Amino acid sequence: MGLFDKVVGHAEVGGDVSIVNEYLFENEEIIQTFTFLRDSIVLTNLGIYVIDVQGLSGKKVEVKFFPKKTIKTISFESAGTLDFDVDIKIGVDNNPTILAEGGSVSMPISFKVPKAQTNEAKQIIHLVKKHYLI
Numbered sequence: 001m002g003l004f005d006k007v008v009g010h011a012e013v014g015g016d017v018s019i020v021n022e023y024l025f026e027n028e029e030i031i032q033t034f035t036f037l038r039d040s041i042v043l044t045n046l047g048i049y050v051i052d053v054q055g056l057s058g059k060k061v062e063v064k065f066f067p068k069k070t071i072k073t074i075s076f077e078s079a080g081t082l083d084f085d086v087d088i089k090i091g092v093d094n095n096p097t098i099l100a101e102g103g104s105v106s107m108p109i110s111f112k113v114p115k116a117q118t119n120e121a122k123q124i125i126h127l128v129k130k131h132y133l134i
Helices: 005-009 115-133
Strands: 031-034 039-042 047-054 060-067 071-077 085-092 096-098 105-106 109-114
Touching: 031 109, 039 109, 039 115, 047 109, 047 115, 071 096, 071 115, 085 115, 109 115
Parallel strands: none
Antiparallel strands: 031 039, 039 047, 047 060, 071 085, 085 109, 096 105
């Protein structure tokens, strides 16, 4: 898939996320992967990996893993008429962000899905509910 396809919202389901392979346990199985522009989400039987490609060159990559037991909620915000994407937020424990006034709060996994990929976003919702919340 070319860069233009990704920019206009043709995300890749089952995309190449080989970077995660080195972190998988022997009994860990990938349920589904979703790649949106440069970032990816990988759902496994043990939890969720979030791959955040950073910088202009994309050489800096952050991989976060959220174990199944830390996943608490999921929300979906549909795109309005003038919006270009839909928002998905997966509520998790142990994802702290330091507040300006002091203290910290656990922030959700939050990512945007191009409006053209609303069906894939709904698929993420169903898979998260099925494998982590029910």
